[in-house]
Amino acid sequence: MSFFIADALWLMFPAYVANSSAVLFAGTLPIDLGKNFSDGRRILGPGKTFRGLIGGTMTGMTVGVIQQAVRVHTLLGVPSFDPIFVVITLSFGALLGDIAKSFFKRRLGFERGASFPIADQYDFVVGALLFTYIFFPEWLTLNFVAPVFIAVIVLTAPIHLMVNYLGFRLGKKNVWW
Ligand code: CTP
Ligand code: MG
Numbered sequence: 578m579s580f581f582i583a584d585a586l587w588l589m590f591p592a593y594v595a596n597s598s599a600v601l602f603a604g605t606l607p608i609d610l611g612k613n614f615s616d617g618r619r620i621l622g623p624g625k626t627f628r629g630l631i632g633g634t635m636t637g638m639t640v641g642v643i644q645q646a647v648r649v650h651t652l653l654g655v656p657s658f659d660p661i662f663v664v665i666t667l668s669f670g671a672l673l674g675d676i677a678k679s680f681f682k683r684r685l686g687f688e689r690g691a692s693f694p695i696a697d698q699y700d701f702v703v704g705a706l707l708f709t710y711i712f713f714p715e716w717l718t719l720n721f722v723a724p725v726f727i728a729v730i731v732l733t734a735p736i737h738l739m740v741n742y743l744g745f746r747l748g749k750k751n752v753w754w
Contacts, residue, residue, distance in 0.1 A: 674704015
């Protein structure tokens with residue numbers, strides 16, 4: 578059981594880091610270039626910027642490469658990021674999931690930063706896993722076996738809320754969720 582939890586945290590770490598570090602890079606040039614959708618609302622909104630996307634992806638990737646190096650050098654009994662390119666799909670996919678979530682939030686009329694429970698916590702998990710599955714289906718199915726997947730689902734919401742609360746207390750985020 579504890580192995581599944583350790584594997585889940587290890588495997589998802591690049592995605593967690595990508596998703597939560599985007600706020601540290603928050604830029605001003607929005608990915609939707611400030612444009613509106615046909616419903617008159619912003620396509621994605623001002624909370625999704627190129628700097629956040631690129632900075633978050635790079636940070637998640639860097640962490641994944643370090644994890645893999647540590648694993649190889651210490652023979653740690655944790656899953657391998659092999660091929661190493663999975664650290665790219667996990668990190669970039671996480672932020673794509675977050676962007677897709679914002680698209681739907683805007684269509685539903687939620688303002689930037691409004692709380693959208695479940696979607697706000699799991700958008701990046703869905704994005705990271707789906708995007709990785711498209712490129713590396715064998716790696717994904719080999720590593721995300723049912724108990725690991727369940728551990729990811731159970732652990733992500735509390736971790737996400739704790740990290741956001743920390744970001745809020747450190748003055749990086751405007752809202753505690
Ligand atoms: N951020 C960014 N670029 C991204 C993702 C996040 O610049 N691709 C920054 C923005 O400053 C954003 C903050 O990180 O406001 C928090 O991210 P998030 O909670 O995902 O965005 P929200 O502001 O809640 O916007 P939304 O309602 O669209 O989810
Ligand atoms: Mg938010």
